[in-house]
Amino acid sequence: MKRVLGLLFVLALLAGGTVLLWPMLKNAQRYAGLLSAPTPTARSLPNPLPTTRFVDTWGGARSEGRTHEGVDIFAPRDTPIHATTRGIVVNVGPDRLGGRTVMILGPGGQRHYYAHLNRYPDLSRGDWVEAGDVVGYVGDSGNAKGTPTHLHYGIYATGGALNPYPLLKRN
Template sequence: MLADDNNPQPNSNSKPTFLRRVFSVFIKAAVLLMLLFIFDKLLPSISQQTQSFVMAKWQQLSLLQQELPTENSLPSPLPAQHLTDTWGAARSQGRSHEGIDIFAKRGTPIQATTQGIVSKVGENTLGGRVVFIIGPGGAGHYYAHLEDYADISPNDWVNTGDIIGYVGDSGNAKGTPPHVHYGIYINGSAVNPYPLLQKPES
C-alpha cells in the first residue's frame, strides 16, 4: 500500500481508526445524554434552591445599603390602634422595656412596618411566639407575644403592610390583655421605636 503524501506511514489503519473515532463519539454522546437526563430531573430543585439563596443574599446586601428608619417614617404594625410610649418602663428581674406594647383584640392581624427579610419565626421564653425581620440599614424589627404566625418562613421577603402574625399574649405576657410588643434593634442595640412610628390620626 502506498504511503500518503502528507503521512510517510502506510494508511493501513485508517479504517479502524475512523471506526474507533465514531464509536468514541457515540459513547460520549450517550454519556452526555444520560447526564442531561439526570440533571433534567435534579436541576429544577437544585436551581430553585440556588436561586432562592442568591436572591436572599442580594436582597440582604440591598437592604444594608438603604437608609435606617427616621422619625415618623414607619407605619404602625397595628395602624388603627392608639400608640403609647412604653419604652424603658420597668419590667421583672430589673429589666427595662425594650420596645412598645400596642394593644388590640386577640387575633388582630399584625402588619410588617417595613420591607425586609424574615430572620426568625419561632418562640422564646419572654416573647413567646415571635417574628424578627431585617429591614433597611440592617435594622431588626421584633414582633412578640403573637397568638399565631401568618404564612411566613425564615428567608422570606416581606413588604411593608404584609401580615406577619396575629395579636396574642404568648410568652411572659400570658394572662395580660392581648398586644404586640414591637422593638427595633440597630447594630444589636435596642432603640425606642415610638418616635419612628407614624401616629394614627385621632
C-alpha cells in the first residue's frame, strides 16, 4: 500500500510539474522553431502600417554620429502597428533613442524592432504573436519627440542591422 501511495504521489508531482512547466516548454519549442525557420526574403513581409507610401531612409545621418538603422513609416498618432512576422516578444518598454519600443524575435533569429510608439497593447515579454497582430500604436516617443508621428521599424540579425525596406511589400 505504501508503494502504491508513493507511486501516486510521484505521479501527482510529475503531473503538477508538467502543468507548471508547460508554458516554458511550449515557448522553448516555439523558440527552437523560430531559430530554424528561414529568414524573410525580398518583399515577403507585410507593411506594419496600413500604408505603402514610405521612403528608404536606411543609412541616413542621425545625431551623435549614428546612421539610420531602419525605415520610418509616417502615419497619424495611434494608428495600429501590426507585427510583420510571427515570433516571441523579447522586450516591451522604453529605451533612450526609441522611446516606447517592442522587439520580437522572428524567423531565423532576426529581431524586429518597433520604436517611437505612443502606447502599447496588452503585450508582455514571452508572449507569442502572429504576423498581423497589433504590437503598438504610432507615436513620437524617444528622440522623435516633437517630430511627425511615425513608426521606426528595424531588423537586427547576428551580423548587425539589416535594411528592412526591400523586405516590406509595396504596390
